Amino acid sequence: MDIDLARTWVQAIAVAVGQNKDHLTQLDSAIGDADHGTNLDRGFTAAAAAVTDLTADTVGAVLVKTGTTLISSIGGASGPLYGGAFRALGKQLDVPAADSDAFAAALAAALESIQKLGTASPGDKTMIDAFAPAVAAFEERSRQGGDFAAAAAAAADAAEEGMRATTPLQARKGRASYLGARSVGHQDPGATSTALIFRALADVAAAT
Numbered sequence: 001m002d003i004d005l006a007r008t009w010v011q012a013i014a015v016a017v018g019q020n021k022d023h024l025t026q027l028d029s030a031i032g033d034a035d036h037g038t039n040l041d042r043g044f045t046a047a048a049a050a051v052t053d054l055t056a057d058t059v060g061a062v063l064v065k066t067g068t069t070l071i072s073s074i075g076g077a078s079g080p081l082y083g084g085a086f087r088a089l090g091k092q093l094d095v096p097a098a099d100s101d102a103f104a105a106a107l108a109a110a111l112e113s114i115q116k117l118g119t120a121s122p123g124d125k126t127m128i129d130a131f132a133p134a135v136a137a138f139e140e141r142s143r144q145g146g147d148f149a150a151a152a153a154a155a156a157d158a159a160e161e162g163m164r165a166t167t168p169l170q171a172r173k174g175r176a177s178y179l180g181a182r183s184v185g186h187q188d189p190g191a192t193s194t195a196l197i198f199r200a201l202a203d204v205a206a207a208t
């Protein structure tokens with residue numbers, strides 16, 4: 001990933017979130033407070049604008065700026081969680097270009113940030129259920145010698161599988177946990193947006 005690809009990724013996430021805003025909000029209306037689509041649309045629209053205007057010498061500068069903008073523009077739980085994740089990702093990438101192994105290590109730091117802040121574990125029906133398998137798949141494909149685009153495609157597939165697997169789970173973290181057993185049978189909104197974020201990465205990586 002170079003500086004241009006980092007910027008293009010954030011812009012592609014903003015487009016994908018905009019296109020899926022109503023879907024994300026519908027999912028959050030079933031087991032939350034119906035704001036996940038508007039939260040992320042506001043946050044990533046602001047982040048895309050911020051990185052488009054940014055003069056950056058490193059991949060990390062683009063990603064840290066993204067994280068800081070998400071934290072300051074999203075009111076819900078997902079703002080600090082995604083914002084912290086992008087900041088952690090960026091802090092590991094203080095270079096003009098990162099190969100897939102370096103990016104895999106940075107993704108692990110992003111996942112750790114989400115887990116530290118939200119104290120959720122895999123299976124709690126959160127964004128972690130898409131994020132953790134995506135990071136594992138990216139790492140594995142990269143270790144097997146896959147290039148960045150191949151690793152990103154594997155991560156996106158794994159995130160989507162993890163997203164779908166949240167449906168039968170009972171939520172144990174966040175607002176959805178207040179519903180107890182009634183949270184079963186609904187796909188988690190945050191796992192769904194995480195899948196969009198990794199699919200956007202795969203798409204922009206494939207186009208370079």
Ligand code: ADP
Nearest residue numbers: 036076077078118120126127173174189190191
């Ligand atoms: P809020 O719940 O404050 O309305 P959002 O609707 O923007 O915030 O985001 C909800 C999503 O955030 C959930 O679907 C879930 O994936 C994720 N989430 C909530 N709490 C946590 C947590 N403690 N750890 C990880 N992810 C969480």
Ligand code: MG
Nearest residue numbers: 032033035036
């Ligand atoms: Mg919500």
